[in-house]
Amino acid sequence: xxxxxxxxxxxxxxxxxxxxxxxxxxxxxxxxxxxxxxxxxxxxxxxxxxxxxxxxxxxxxxxxxxxxxxxxxxxxxxxxxxxxxxxxxxxxxxxxxxxxxxxxxxxxxxxxxxxxxxxxxxxxxxxxxxxxxxxxxxxxxxxxxxxxxxxxxxxxxxxxxxxxxxxxxxxxxxxxxxxxxxxxxxxxxxxxxxxxxxxxxxxxxxxxxxxxxxxxxxxxxxxxxxxxxxxxxxxxxxxxxxxxxxxxxxxxxxxxxxxxxxxxxxxxxxxxxxxxxxxxxxxxxxxxxxxxxxxxxxxxxxxxxxxxxxxxxxxxxxxxxxxxxxxxxxxxxxxxxxxxxxxxxxxxxxxxxxxxxxxxxxxxxxxxxxxxxxxxxxxxxxxxxxxxxxxxxxxxxxxxxxxxxxxxxxxxxxxxxxxxxxxxxxxxxxxxxxxx
Amino acid sequence: xxxxxxxxxxxxxxxxxxxxxxxxxxxxxxxxxxxxxxxxxxxxxxxxxxxxxxxxxxxxxxxxxxxxxxxxxxxxxxxxxxxxxxxxxxxxxxxxxxxxxxxxxxxxxxxxxxxxxxxxxxxxxxxxxxxxxxxxxxxxxxxxxxxxxxxxxxxxxxxxxxxxxxxxxxxxxxxxxxxxxxxxxxxxxxxxxxxxxxxxxxxxxxxxxxxxxxxxxxxxxxxxxxxxxxxxxxxxxxxxxxxxxxxxxxxxxxxxxxxxxxxxxxxxxxxxxxxxxxxxxxxxxxxxxxxxxxxxxxxxxxxxxxxxxxxxxxxxxxxxxxxxxxxxxxxxxxxxxxxxxxxxxxxxxxxxxxxxxxxxxxxxxxxxxxxxxxxxxxxxxxxxxxxxxxxxxxxxxxxxx
Numbered sequence: 106x107x108x109x110x111x112x113x114x115x116x117x118x119x120x121x122x123x124x125x126x127x128x129x130x131x132x133x134x135x136x137x138x139x140x141x142x143x144x145x146x147x148x149x150x151x152x153x154x155x156x157x158x159x160x161x162x163x164x165x166x167x168x169x170x171x172x173x174x175x176x177x178x179x180x181x182x183x184x185x186x187x188x189x190x191x192x193x194x195x196x197x198x199x200x201x202x203x204x205x206x207x208x209x210x211x212x213x214x215x216x217x218x219x220x221x222x223x224x225x226x227x228x229x230x231x232x233x234x235x236x237x238x239x240x241x242x243x244x245x246x247x248x249x250x251x252x253x254x255x256x257x258x259x260x261x262x263x264x265x266x267x268x269x270x271x272x273x274x275x276x277x278x279x280x281x282x283x284x285x286x287x288x289x290x291x292x293x294x295x296x297x298x299x300x301x302x303x304x305x306x307x308x309x310x311x312x313x314x315x316x317x318x319x320x321x322x323x324x325x326x327x328x329x330x331x332x333x334x335x336x337x338x339x340x341x342x343x344x345x346x347x348x349x350x351x352x353x354x355x356x357x358x359x360x361x362x363x364x365x366x367x368x369x370x371x372x373x374x375x376x377x378x379x380x381x382x383x384x385x386x387x388x389x390x391x392x393x394x395x396x397x398x399x400x401x402x403x404x405x406x407x408x409x410x411x412x413x414x415x416x417x418x419x420x421x422x423x424x425x426x427x428x429x430x431x432x433x434x435x436x437x438x439x440x441x442x443x444x445x446x447x448x449x450x451x452x453x454x455x456x457x458x459x460x461x462x463x464x465x466x467x468x469x470x471x472x473x474x475x476x477x478x479x480x481x482x483x484x485x486x487x488x489x490x491x492x493x494x495x496x497x498x499x500x501x502x503x504x505x506x507x508x509x510x511x512x513x514x515x516x517x518x519x520x521x522x523x524x525x526x527x528x529x530x531x532x533x534x535x536x537x538x539x540x541x
Numbered sequence: 542x543x544x545x546x547x548x549x550x551x552x553x554x555x556x557x558x559x560x561x562x563x564x565x566x567x568x569x570x571x572x573x574x575x576x577x578x579x580x581x582x583x584x585x586x587x588x589x590x591x592x593x594x595x596x597x598x599x600x601x602x603x604x605x606x607x608x609x610x611x612x613x614x615x616x617x618x619x620x621x622x623x624x625x626x627x628x629x630x631x632x633x634x635x636x637x638x639x640x641x642x643x644x645x646x647x648x649x650x651x652x653x654x655x656x657x658x659x660x661x662x663x664x665x666x667x668x669x670x671x672x673x674x675x676x677x678x679x680x681x682x683x684x685x686x687x688x689x690x691x692x693x694x695x696x697x698x699x700x701x702x703x704x705x706x707x708x709x710x711x712x713x714x715x716x717x718x719x720x721x722x723x724x725x726x727x728x729x730x731x732x733x734x735x736x737x738x739x740x741x742x743x744x745x746x747x748x749x750x751x752x753x754x755x756x757x758x759x760x761x762x763x764x765x766x767x768x769x770x771x772x773x774x775x776x777x778x779x780x781x782x783x784x785x786x787x788x789x790x791x792x793x794x795x796x797x798x799x800x801x802x803x804x805x806x807x808x809x810x811x812x813x814x815x816x817x818x819x820x821x822x823x824x825x826x827x828x829x830x831x832x833x834x835x836x837x838x839x840x841x842x843x844x845x846x847x848x849x850x851x852x853x854x855x856x857x858x859x860x861x862x863x864x865x866x867x868x869x870x871x872x873x874x875x876x877x878x879x880x881x882x883x884x885x886x887x888x889x890x891x892x893x894x895x896x897x898x899x900x901x902x903x904x905x906x907x908x909x910x911x912x913x914x915x916x917x918x919x920x921x922x923x924x925x926x927x928x929x930x931x932x933x934x935x936x937x938x939x940x941x942x
Contacts, residue, residue: 127834134827174654212604214795221790222604222797411898412817419575419821423828426567430835433560437842493812528556 107465114466121438125470128434132474132518135427137481140502140510142413142420144486147506148499149312149409153299157239158399160360162200162367163304164374166190167393168353168386173339182337183393184307184406185353188326190381195231199373200359201366202237205322206230207355208305208333211283215270225266225283226333227318229325235261235294237360238304243267245277245292248321256327260288261319267293281318284330288320300499303399304356306334307406312496322355350386371396413496424517431470431521439463439529450534459530467522468515475514482510547871557839558875565879565915568832570886573911574894575825577903582818586811588744588752590637591705591737593673593772596628597803598782599636600769600789604796607764613793614665614762620788621769626777627785631671632766634663634692636803637740637755638810639768642747643695647725647756649712657750659708660741663692663760671770674757677706679719679734682759690759697758702730707753709735723756730758745814778802829918836922840868844930851930852937861931868927869920876919880912887911 118125152158167183168190175181186194191205210226228234235247244267248259260281267276267290279290298315305311325332326347338352347354361367371394378391397405439446446459482502489500502510551558600621605613614632621630635643637660644658664672666687674681682701690699702723709718709732723730738753747754760766769789773781779802786800801809808815844851851864887908894900 124838127838131831131834134831138824138827174656212797222795224603224797412813415578415894415898416817416820419571419824422567422571423824426564426571426828427831429560429564429567430831430838433557433564433835434838436557436560437839441842441845492816493809494816524556 106461110462110465111469113462114469117438117442117466118469124434124438128431128470128518129473129477131427131430131434132471132514132521133477133481135424136474136478136510136514136517137485139417139420139424140478140482140506140513141485141489141500142417143509144482144502144506145413145489145496145500146409146417148300148501149413149496150403151300152400153301153303153403154238154399160201160362161237161358161399162361162370163356163358163397163399163402164194164370165395165397166374166378166381166387167389168350168381169339169389171388180307180335180337182339182353185335185337186355186357187350187353188348188355189350191355191357193377194357194359197373197377199370200361202233203357203359204231204234204237205355205357206234206304207322207325208316209325209330210333211318211331213270214282216280216282217270220269225317226314227320228316229322229330229332230319231322234319237358238299240297241295243293243295244275245290247292247319253321253323256323257321258286258288258324259291259320261292261294262290263294263315263317264296265315266317283318283320284328286324286328294319301403301408303403304358306354306356307408311408312499367396410494410496412494428517428521431518432524435467435470435522436525436528439525440532443529443532444538446529446532447534447538450530450532451538456530460526463526463529464519464522467518467526470522471515471518472511474518475511478514479507479510544870544874547867547874551871551874554843557843561836561839561875562879562882564832564835565876565919566882566886568828568918569880569883569911569915570890571828572825572914573884573887573903573907574890575821576911577891577907578900579818579821579825581901582814582821585745585814586818588740589738590807591675591739592637592803594803594807595775596673596772596778597671598771598773598778598785598800599639599803599806600771600782600785600798600800602767602769602789602793602796602798605764605793610764610766611762614766617769617789617792618665618667620792621771621785624771624781624784624788626773626781627771628774629667629670629772631668631770632665632762633668633672633768633770634760634763634765635660635742636768636770636806637742638744638806640743640810642742644742644747644751645725645756647708647712647723649721649724651724651727651729653724657711657754658741658747659751659754659756660743660747661695661697662739662755662757663697663763663766664757665760665762665766668757668759668770671772673772674703674739675737677735677737678709678717679703679732681734687759688761691761691763692758692765695765696726696728697730697760699758699760700731701733701759703734703736703757704732705738705753705755706735707738708755711750711754778804833918833922836872836919837925840872840923840926841929844868844926844933847930848933848937851933852935852939855933855935856938864933865927865931868923868930872919872923872927873916876916879919880915883915884908884912 165183168187195203195205207229209229210224212222213225214222232248232250232253243264247261252259262276271279276290276293280287281290301311302314332354336352336354340351361370374394374396375391378387378394381387382391486500490497618630621627635641643661645661646655647659648655669681686701713721718732718735721732723732739755741747741751744752771781771785782800782802786798790798891903
């Protein structure tokens with residue numbers, strides 16, 4: 106029966122090529138536009154560290170004075186951490202692993218004469234950074250806690266930067282001049298950048314950035330290296346050095362494997378804040394201290410730009426207009442066939458049979474529309490990749506979105522076909538046959 | 542035209558009529574809001590700026606030794622003035638729209654509070670000519686002020702400052718800003734001049750209050766001044782940027798030197814905005830096209846279904862014009878229904894966007910504007926099917942199927 110209905114549907118669609126074309130075009134455009142935006146949103150809100158993100162947490166303390174007021178559009182200082190707090194948390198060692206970090210951009214003066222100096226962005230971090238985030242190494246390794254303590258001038262390069270500086274030769278053991286200092290290369294990581302770079306300060310462009318070098322945080326502080334990202338101080342005239350207790354600029358991440366560890370860490374943060382309050386350093390309630398999981402931190406930061414959100418709404422509205430259109434066109438098409446349907450009914454077809462037949466016809470339109478929609482979505486994603494936005498390069502469709510597009514198209518057109526099919530199979534056969 | 546028969550006919554085709562109304566309503570709602578967003582973004586792209594945008598190019602130098610700034614900057618500037626076609630050159634810390642905000646909150650009393658982020662610009666001698674600032678009141682800085690001032694921890698050590706017209710009005714409403722004191726972080730400066738509004742370094746994030754909130758300080762050459770502003774005739778800019786980058790690179794071999802025209806800086810700053818505008822335009826166009834297809838499809842079906850009735854009307858004396866007008870009036874009625882619902886919906890969407898996406902209220906004239914657009918589009922869509930209906934010969938009435 107299915108084959109027969111399919112044949113009927115095909116013949117019927119062939120009879121009215123313009124109307125069919127319009128319907129396929131409408132569903133294709135609607136699905137194409139909405140899937141383009143859904144794909145963008147999907148890649149932007151995706152887990153940046155699958156498998157690892159469930160164990161990553163970021164603690165946040167509130168060292169602000171009681172009467173501190175945020176200025177319009179200014180970043181929240183409690184998003185980051187002060188140097189003394191980060192060092193205290195690091196020393197307490199309450200998590201499985203923990204690291205403090207900050208972004209930095211340094212002038213690199215290549216030894217090769219054919220390269221002009223250029224700026225590279227990278228990360229200042231403490232020793233656990235690599236193990237905490239599972240950074241893959243191509244050569245060598247990260248630095249030790251002893252290097253951290255000693256402020257050893259060592260650096261880990263990304264593969265891209267290592268290849269640019271040293272070609273395909275061995276980079277480990279070479280020297281790189283960053284800013285005004287020479288650093289010994291001790292490791293090369295495979296090109297690695299979570300999307301978004303969730304551990305970065307929120308002022309960065311987190312979807313297109315990648316860290317090209319890593320060096321010990323203590324060196325950055327000792328040598329007063331340039332720190333990128335936001336630095337929020339709240340005491341006027343206070344020293345603006347990186348070790349100030351009244352300025353936040355560091356990011357802090359810990360690994361906690363069990364719910365018990367998470368609960369214990371949360372309690373530890375409150376206890377620490379209470380202790381700082383007792384010492385007179387903190388003024389706000391200790392319960393302001395928070396511990397975010399990776400995904401809830403991303404939700405808190407809300408990295409998805411308002412524009413993307415708006416575009417998604419626009420695309421969904423557009424899909425809805427297209428669906429309405431298909432309902433209207435299918436209605437016109439099915440009702441025009443009232444005569445034929447009445448004949449079938451008079452010959453003994455049940456309402457259900459008619460319903461199934463018309464349903465298959467709309468599903469066929471859905472499949473065609475879905476294929477067109479996929480093509481349009483690919484075109485849309487391609488055009489987004491040409492755009493200058495931070496997230497643009499990410500706009501790629503994966504398998505689940507691909508199947509989702511087709512599924513959505515078929516579902517939408519079958520749904521759109523329900524009302525017209527229901528109307529068509531309620532035509533009273535006798536009346537129609539007589540009237541015709 | 543008698544509209545009662547149209548109503549009774551529509552009542553017999555409730556679902557298709559409802560579909561057309563809904564389609565027009567949705568199209569109207571989305572169109573109004575999308576066009577409003579396009580208009581807003583276009584206005585952003587064309588924000589006026591009180592500097593000579595057409596004549597300015599900016600050469601950015603990074604990675605020089607800050608300790609040598611006092612000798613390097615005058616040397617570089619002299620070389621830049623030597624480039625053919627350059628009429629003025631000066632060093633500044635940052636530029637409007639350069640996206641690296643240096644912000645301070647200024648007040649009119651020593652212990653005042655403010656929520657406005659003001660962009661702070663330090664300029665070296667000749668900065669006002671190089672930037673092309675327009676003086677509205679007072680005076681620019683004199684040679685002594687340039688020589689005696691500098692910056693420490695990004696605070697000016699000067700005693701004088703220039704403010705923009707917007708700030709003068711905001712800080713001292715109804716009063717003369719000249720000679721008034723400007724306070725920030727425990728220091729104060731005397732306003733010696735008011736210039737026409739200069740855009741902030743990052744006006745989209747500093748909010749409406751900070752968009753034209755800028756303060757200028759004089760400064761002697763300082764390591765923080767990483768930008769050379771070069772002014773010339775507009776047609777010379779591209780060549781001058783090229784030559785200036787070569788000149789400065791040769792003088793500062795260890796530095797990273799980049800140059801672009803100010804027009805480029807502006808288009809870079811608004812690149813995301815303009816790509817969003819294009820997207821909105823595209824969506825609007827395609828959506829209107831889809832709506833037109835829908836109306837054409839449904840009306841064609843209607844005409845096909847009513848051929849016999851049309852034939853009968855023609856046979857008893859209706860002219861082609863009558864039939865044509867019938868379908869046009871019918872579409873007008875449906876569009877009116879759709880537009881009324883659509884305007885309500887558009888208003889609702891605007892309210893929602895205002896709450897969630899920092900959108901402003903849509904001016905009232907967008908609603909009637911959208912209504913007229915959809916009336917016209919409806920009439921355009923119905924014309925083809927209506928003409929076909931009018932062409933139905935009276936003889937159809939006498940035929941059975």
